[in-house]
Amino acid sequence: MSVNHGHGGRRLPRRPQSFDPYEVTAIYENPATGWRESVPRRAWLWMLLFGLFYMAARNLWRQFAFTLVVLIGTLFVAWPLLFIVAPAFWILAAVQAQRMFREHYMRLGWDEIDPWHQDDEA
Numbered sequence: 001m002s003v004n005h006g007h008g009g010r011r012l013p014r015r016p017q018s019f020d021p022y023e024v025t026a027i028y029e030n031p032a033t034g035w036r037e038s039v040p041r042r043a044w045l046w047m048l049l050f051g052l053f054y055m056a057a058r059n060l061w062r063q064f065a066f067t068l069v070v071l072i073g074t075l076f077v078a079w080p081l082l083f084i085v086a087p088a089f090w091i092l093a094a095v096q097a098q099r100m101f102r103e104h105y106m107r108l109g110w111d112e113i114d115p116w117h118q119d120d121e122a
Contacts, residue, residue, distance in 0.1 A: 048094035
């Protein structure tokens with residue numbers, strides 16, 4: 001009986017992932033695994049409504065940590081400014097949501113896939 005103790009085991013066949021191009025602005029693919037993640041057109045809205053929680057849910061940990069450090073630093077240095085800085089960061093994150101996602105996936109080495117030609121590149 002053969003037991004595979006390594007992490008390299010059998011690779012499962014890739015199921016095609018298809019995203020509605022009317023609902024997403026970008027698709028990113030992990031070249032090592034073929035896994036695809038999409039960025040919804042309404043990412044700005046989710047970022048505006050849920051802020052740090054949306055960043056954490058979408059694994060934007062670098063942006064999450066930066067925003068949290070700035071908010072906590074503002075709280076300790078000049079807490080009255082928190083009422084200006086917090087909404088400013090919240091709105092800035094919403095406006096820059098697409099850019100944050102792009103930088104996040106590009107930093108990880110993922111490939112950007114055109115949502116209108118995603119089946120051509122599968």
